[in-house]
Amino acid sequence: MxxxxxxxxxxxxxxxxxxxxxxxxxxxxxxxxxxxxxxxxxxxxxxxxxxxxxxxxxxxxxxxxxxxxxxxxxxxxxxxxxxxxxxxxxxxxxxxxxxxxxxxxxGAAMDGAERDDALAPGIDEARLVILNDDYTRMAFVVEVLESVLGMPPDQAQACMMQIHHEGRADCGVFPLAIARAKVEEVLALARERCEPLRTSLANA
Incomplete structure (x- = not known):
């Protein structure tokens, strides 16, 4: 500490x-x-x-x-x-x-956002990826998937379990500006709730 x-x-x-x-x-x-x-x-x-x-x-x-x-x-x-x-x-x-x-x-000073430098230049869309960790509550992940990414409850629950078991899951493809805005929305909610949820953007 x-x-x-x-x-x-x-x-x-x-x-x-x-x-x-x-x-x-x-x-x-x-x-x-x-x-x-x-x-x-x-x-x-x-x-x-x-x-x-x-x-x-x-x-x-x-x-x-x-x-x-x-x-x-x-x-x-x-x-x-x-x-x-x-x-x-x-x-x-x-x-x-x-x-x-x-x-x-x-294990490192970070705010939950992964760098998106790997995105190809000039792309119009990006995949929003949520990454697993041992500390973020499952209920919070489901809440993010429903409230920020607009998933229905059954799909959000299944996606959360995929993140939990496979370490990550694609959570939608969006226009690049919208994808970045959604990442910021996820992180803002994570900061408010003190949940260390990590997100990443990848080429669509």
Whole structure:
């Protein structure tokens, strides 16, 4: 958690234009200093109702995903839960919960959009592809397919299962401008719900 937050702090510090990148280095080192002081002073997180709730949610999410209770699952639950103590602290410090969720889910700082540089120049249409991950809720994927891409419920459910089992699915061919607009609409909803759903555009 400290490393992920440190990366975001360092990126934000670059925008402050502190001399010689001093702010970025400070932001990267601060969580390390804090961790060391926690050990030296024997500081521990005290039990709280928020923490218990977040732990229960993490356990439930892991069971639903069929995954072991690893650090990534717990960390994602903390970030995803808007009323959790950790998520609240992140927002109070101006950190982007959705971006942190994507970092946890995908292992890199990204906002869920894949680059579409591979699109052939001059094309008029593109395929919108949705990619699988271990953290986005299935119900949210179905909601996106229905509300943004206009699929009927049965087709949306079948498409979601294809994404889940095959790792990706083509979700429609659209004029290029409309395809890009739909990608932005999907990502806007994902940011609002803090879901790390990924999309991509491919040649039609």
């Amino acid at each position: 400290r490393t992920v937050v440190a990366d975001q702090l360092a990126e934000g510090a670059k925008a402050w234009h502190w001399p010689s990148g001093w702010g970025a280095r400070l932001a990267q080192c601060m969580p390390i200093w804090t961790a060391k002081s926690d050990d030296l002073l024997e500081r521990r997180i005290l039990p709280s109702e928020h923490l218990k709730q977040a732990l229960l949610e993490a356990a439930g999410r892991a069971i639903n995903m069929g995954k072991p209770l690893d650090l990534g699952v717990f960390l994602f639950a903390f970030v995803h839960d808007r009323i959790g103590i950790a998520a609240s602290a992140l927002e109070e410090h101006g950190l982007d919960r959705h971006r942190l969720a994507c970092r946890i889910a995908h």
